[in-house]
Amino acid sequence: MNATFLKSILIISALISVVVVGCVSCSEEDDTAVAEGETTGDGLVLAVDSSLFLTNDGSVIITTVPCTLSDGTVTDCYQIVATSTPADHQMGPWCPENIADGDEAGGIWLENGQVYDVDGAFIENMATFYNDDTWLMYNENGDIFITETEEDCANAANPNVGEEYENFCVECLPSYVADLTQTYLIPITPVKLSSSENFGGDGPGGGNGPSVRGIAFNGVRYDAPAPTDAILGAYTLAPFDDAGGHINLNAGYHYHAATGVNTQLAQDDGHAAMIGYAIDGHGFYAQLDAEGNEPTGLDDCRGHEDETRGYHYHADAPGSNNFINCLNGAYAN
Ligand SMILES: [Zn+2]
Ligand SMILES: [Zn+2]
Known part of the structure; x- marks a missing residue:
């Protein structure tokens, strides 16, 4: 490559750079004045x-x-x-299946400013925790009553939840809101x-x-506070997973707590x-x-x-x- 040719390429590149830089700065001033702070x-x-x-x-x-x-x-x-559908963590679990289950089997509950693991022991202890003997969310084998279908989810995750869902752990699954x-x-x-x-x-x-x-x-979404008084008033529990989220049929998966997940x-x-x-x-x-x-x-x-x-x-x-x-x-x- 001869020197003159190289020199003209350098000059052309320099001119292009000036034009490009010139444009970038005008457009920043015009429409994105605060883009960089x-x-x-x-x-x-x-x-x-x-x-x-x-x-x-x-x-x-x-x-x-x-x-x-x-x-x-x-x-x-x-x-x-x-x-x-979070790309950065799994959803659930929410309800443990048996009162013998450890904390990996369930999510969390929020009460009095504290985060509680919803493990089997939490479910077993609910009558004491809430000082109300109506709470009994498991049978004689220790198996916990959990909503099982999308219809259960629709009925139980509802402010006017019927008595038939008393003492149910409510969980709505990702498959119900896939679309x-x-x-x-x-x-x-x-x-x-x-x-x-x-x-x-x-x-x-x-x-x-x-x-x-x-x-x-x-x-x-980081959502409005969960209506925990209504949930508990119906003798249901709708736990959040360890990321602070759970599902309802309108909002899909949403958070009620920032837990760092x-x-x-x-x-x-x-x-x-x-x-x-x-x-x-x-x-x-x-x-x-x-x-x-x-x-x-x-x-x-x-x-x-x-x-x-x-x-x-x-x-x-x-x-x-x-x-x-x-x-x-x-x-x-
Ligand atoms: Zn919610
Ligand atoms: Zn700050």
Whole structure:
């Protein structure tokens, strides 16, 4: 190759680089001004990073769609279509089969801020635990009464559960919801509100907002608190698996506790690991940092701000049957 030819190639490459770099910087300024994190009057605002979701097996499909937020902002959202089948862990088990079974045979239950293993001994001890002799969820062989069919699941995982399901351990299996998908909209760039919005549905506050608290990287929703009073009031138990999830026929598989089983993104500075996004597009993090300490300075929603992550939320304790209390960002209508 002669020197002149090489020189012209170098010049052409240099020109191409200038053009490419030029374009990238204009488009960043135009549409994705905060994609890499920008400090505005409201502090650091980070866009949702869609590459963090576990999309390889098709259980999470993300597209960009136009959307209008609760504060009137017209913007783009990520539409997340999820099968709620976690790519990063198994679902279940929920109900142990016999009162002699160990903790590997069952899931967990949340009571008084504590996480209890639902092993055989827990089921055997329920009358004592709840100080109520009506509890007797097993027969003379120690075999535990467990819902067996999709119809049982539909009937027993229902606020008006009939007496025929008293003393049943309720579990709905993945096969019942194999064809179900959930669709969520999350603002790509979160918009902080001047006052918080309550969640809708059964959760604290009972406002007009969404009831879904957030989405894990595997596409499974962090849901409103489980209606444990109604479940126990019907003398049923609907355990969560060790990941804090269980299934109902409408929501599919969903979480009620952040137990550290689904994908956690460790943070270089020792801050609590990231576990997904809140439904308003702000980051969602575990309860405790790398040294086991609670976050400080949380607001009423369980959010706070730092220079690395901007405004973000921390999950409530796994035993609390709660994730966050309200939203400080606008949500997609
Ligand atoms: Zn539930
Ligand atoms: Zn934090």
